[in-house]
Amino acid sequence: MQNVLRFFLRYRILLTLVLLQVGGLILTYRLSPFHSSIYWEHVLSAQAHWNQFRSGWKDYFDLEKVNQDLQAENAQLRALLSQPKQKTVNAVDSNQFIWVYGDVIYGTSHQLNNDLIINRGTLDGVKPGQGVLSPTGVLGIVNSSNKYFSKVTSLLHSNSRISGTVSRTGYFGTVVWEGGASNKLQFIDLAIEADITIGDTIVTDGRSAIFPAGWPIGFVVSLTCDNAQYTQSAVIELWGSISRQQPAYVVRNTLAEVQNSLLEP
Amino acid sequence: MKNWPHWVYWSFGLLFFQSFVLSQIQVYGYLNPHVYLLVILLIPASASRISLLLIGALVGGFMDFQMLSGGMHLMASTLLAYFRPYLLDFIVPRASEENLGFTRQEVGWQKWVVYTILGTFIHHFYLFAVDAHGLYDPLGFVWRSFLSAMATGVLMLIMGILIKPSAL
Numbered sequence: 001m002q003n004v005l006r007f008f009l010r011y012r013i014l015l016t017l018v019l020l021q022v023g024g025l026i027l028t029y030r031l032s033p034f035h036s037s038i039y040w041e042h043v044l045s046a047q048a049h050w051n052q053f054r055s056g057w058k059d060y061f062d063l064e065k066v067n068q069d070l071q072a073e074n075a076q077l078r079a080l081l082s083q084p085k086q087k088t089v090n091a092v093d094s095n096q097f098i099w100v101y102g103d104v105i106y107g108t109s110h111q112l113n114n115d116l117i118i119n120r121g122t123l124d125g126v127k128p129g130q131g132v133l134s135p136t137g138v139l140g141i142v143n144s145s146n147k148y149f150s151k152v153t154s155l156l157h158s159n160s161r162i163s164g165t166v167s168r169t170g171y172f173g174t175v176v177w178e179g180g181a182s183n184k185l186q187f188i189d190l191a192i193e194a195d196i197t198i199g200d201t202i203v204t205d206g207r208s209a210i211f212p213a214g215w216p217i218g219f220v221v222s223l224t225c226d227n228a229q230y231t232q233s234a235v236i237e238l239w240g241s242i243s244r245q246q247p248a249y250v251v252r253n254t255l256a257e258v259q260n261s262l263l264e265p
Numbered sequence: 266m267k268n269w270p271h272w273v274y275w276s277f278g279l280l281f282f283q284s285f286v287l288s289q290i291q292v293y294g295y296l297n298p299h300v301y302l303l304v305i306l307l308i309p310a311s312a313s314r315i316s317l318l319l320i321g322a323l324v325g326g327f328m329d330f331q332m333l334s335g336g337m338h339l340m341a342s343t344l345l346a347y348f349r350p351y352l353l354d355f356i357v358p359r360a361s362e363e364n365l366g367f368t369r370q371e372v373g374w375q376k377w378v379v380y381t382i383l384g385t386f387i388h389h390f391y392l393f394a395v396d397a398h399g400l401y402d403p404l405g406f407v408w409r410s411f412l413s414a415m416a417t418g419v420l421m422l423i424m425g426i427l428i429k430p431s432a433l
Binding site: 012013016017020021023024025026027028029030031032034035038 | 340344
């Protein structure tokens with residue numbers, strides 16, 4: 001104890017200095033906005049590192065359980081394999097569509113009639129009239145193609161009309177764009193009795209034989225009811241943006257002509 | 266300096282000048298003269314080391330309070346106050362034992378310049394290092410410290426002419 005006291009007495013100047021420095025540091029990092037932002041940045045990133053470290057070890061010790069789950073799943077899948085193959089019953093099965101992968105390389109969203117350009121052309125089998133999808137929604141319909149590139153009539157085009165359906169209840173409608181915000185589209189021509197509420201997901205359907213059914217377009221943000229025309233319409237918001245660089249899938253419906261021939265008079 | 270009343274007048278004058286004139290000068294964030302550190306450099310040689318530290322903390326804390334800078338000036342001022350006896354011994358040996366005066370007129374230009382410039386550099390480099398949260402931008406840091414230290418140094422040399430040795 002005496003030695004501790006002696007230590008403090010001996011180094012009292014240095015200790016006072018250290019104390020004052022620490023006090024100054026605390027004041028600085030608490031009161032100065034620049035320093036306090038740095039402080040919290042460090043604290044948060046340290047927490048993130050710690051959590052990552054901890055979850056890494058936790059995952060490691062959970063591997064046994066993961067293994068068991070995978071075995072159970074494997075057993076289920078094997079059981080399915082041993083059963084006789086079923087024929088596809090859905091008319092709009094993905095086997096019916098040929099997918100071509102490309103990228104959106106140009107696009108606008110500020111005009112009344114917007115177009116996109118993708119880097120796939122006739123050499124890849126892209127032809128006018130085929131649908132173009134993105135990972136988060138629908139981009140539009142191919143308008144013209146050359147050897148290497150294709151022009152796509154975007155959803156954000158005054159002539160664009162895409163058939164959609166309410167995912168939850170199956171009522172048909174048409175997705176159009178009347179200008180304005182580039183992430184808000186109109187869903188019109190809905191029957192008056194259609195069961196649709198705010199938050200419903202609108203997906204593509206197989207009526208037009210362009211898109212595979214069930215690809216997401218957007219979700220309903222507002223509804224209006226036209227009592228004179230006996231229709232409803234909705235405003236839908238897109239899941240993703242249209243006019244940006246992103247992957248694009250051109251879909252070719254191999255049975256389109258067969259389907260459409262029935263509609264001819 | 267030798268006697269305390271003389272030092273007290275100078276301190277008030279310097280702090281007033283610093284707060285109302287110099288702290289209002291900011292040239293692109295690079296030029297901030299901090300003449301108030303002359304208050305610490307001028308503390309009479311007879312002061313004990315603890316009282317030096319406490320005066321440093323008071324002066325620095327007052328500047329922080331004025332400039333809303335947290336505790337940066339407090340840190341720099343106490344560091345300078347800690348090194349003050351070594352600096353003083355360097356230019357006037359045995360100054361503290363015999364309470365010698367160390368104004369410009371008593372020690373001459375050369376020693377006075379060495380004393381103030383060394384003190385300025387200790388104070389400014391530390392202050393700007395804390396201000397920039399470490400030395401991530403070494404060139405900007407050196408440039409900023411150097412410019413401000415030069416401005417402070419020139420101002421302090423001018424003041425050195427005004428400081429008369431104590432009558433006592």
